[in-house]
Amino acid sequence: MEPPEMCRQPYVVDRRIHLSNLYSQLNYVMAWIAVSILHELHAFNYRSSWGKLLLSLFSCGTTFALKMDS
Secondary structure, eight states: OOGGGGOOOHHHHHHOHHHHHHHHHHHHHHHHHHHHHHHHHSOOOOOOOHHHHHHHHHHHHHHHHHEEEO
């Protein structure tokens, strides 16, 4: 015998994280970081070692995010 309608368990929602959605979110986050700290990267002297390091790390991160999204 089936339980009454009000006693049935609601259907289970699939809460797994899909990698494509995760990479898409990562791409949006990297774009937001680019817009928000771009002026601070330019504040560094790009010839200094810290400026070069930050700029190279940032460009590698955005390239990685774009490759994973496609």
